[in-house]
Amino acid sequence: MPSQNPKQKYGTSIYKDGLEDWIHSELVKRPFDWLEDLEKRAAQDQFPVLTPASGAVLAFLASSWDPDVILELGTGYGISLFWLISSVRKDTKIQTVDREADFIQVAKEFFAKLEPNSNRVEFTNADCSEIAKGFLEPSSLGKKELMFVDCDKIRYPEILEMILEKGKTRNLRVIYDNVLWHGRIADPENQAPSDQAVRKLWSLIKSSKIEYTLFPVGDGILCFDFKQ
Numbered sequence: 001m002p003s004q005n006p007k008q009k010y011g012t013s014i015y016k017d018g019l020e021d022w023i024h025s026e027l028v029k030r031p032f033d034w035l036e037d038l039e040k041r042a043a044q045d046q047f048p049v050l051t052p053a054s055g056a057v058l059a060f061l062a063s064s065w066d067p068d069v070i071l072e073l074g075t076g077y078g079i080s081l082f083w084l085i086s087s088v089r090k091d092t093k094i095q096t097v098d099r100e101a102d103f104i105q106v107a108k109e110f111f112a113k114l115e116p117n118s119n120r121v122e123f124t125n126a127d128c129s130e131i132a133k134g135f136l137e138p139s140s141l142g143k144k145e146l147m148f149v150d151c152d153k154i155r156y157p158e159i160l161e162m163i164l165e166k167g168k169t170r171n172l173r174v175i176y177d178n179v180l181w182h183g184r185i186a187d188p189e190n191q192a193p194s195d196q197a198v199r200k201l202w203s204l205i206k207s208s209k210i211e212y213t214l215f216p217v218g219d220g221i222l223c224f225d226f227k228q
């Protein structure tokens with residue numbers, strides 16, 4: 001007989017106090033030992049970054065797609081960048097964008113230690129929407145592309161509209177982080193501009209009829225593909 005008690009019914013839910021920290025310390029294998037130092041630095045500075053479990057999902061989604069080109073929107077301290085670097089070929093070109101030069105500098109320092117003299121990552125100090133537009137405007141020339149979107153949530157819907165319009169003619173995997181927005185979007189009382197933007201993202205993706213997958217890890221990862 002089905003349980004009348006939702007708590008009992010959902011008793012196997014992963015959302016238990018302390019469990020996520022335990023998963024991160026005991027089960028998630030970082031691709032580089034020093035990544036934990038960078039995570040600690042981000043935590044000390046109260047800077048929002050991808051969770052380790054989300055990093056592992058991102059790496060899986062990147063390696064299984066095997067892209068020739070990656071565009072990351074929102075470099076931050078580079079946590080997600082290093083998960084991406086760890087999971088793709090050495091000749092995959094990566095462009096990562098952030099409007100804050102100081103954040104890019106942190107990621108650059110760690111990258112220089114990892115791969116001195118490498119030019120496979122292009123760090124761009126610019127607005128993410130502009131760079132996304134420039135990326136999607138020309139033909140992809142048959143290349144396999146990956147976009148990872150982790151910038152200002154207010155920009156999420158406009159970037160998605162661009163992707164939905166231009167993606168149809170490409171081989172493109174798209175990954176968005178923070179699509180659960182700390183659970184805020186489930187509560188209609190939350191009406192901050194970022195809440196509205198993430199809700200709009202969901203309404204656009206659902207009405208587009210595109211096949212998508214939500215990975216409810218960390219703050220929620222959304223993935224969908226265009227295939228030619």
Ligand SMILES: C[S@@+](CC[C@H](N)C(=O)[O-])C[C@H]1O[C@@H](n2cnc3c(N)ncnc32)[C@H](O)[C@@H]1O
Nearest residue numbers: 049050074076078079080098099127128151152
């Ligand atoms: C959540 S953090 C990125 C974290 C990073 N992906 C990681 O996991 O380490 C978001 C970043 O996006 C950048 N950002 C926000 N809005 C932007 C915009 N309009 N253009 C470029 N960068 C932006 C912020 O400066 C911040 O560094």
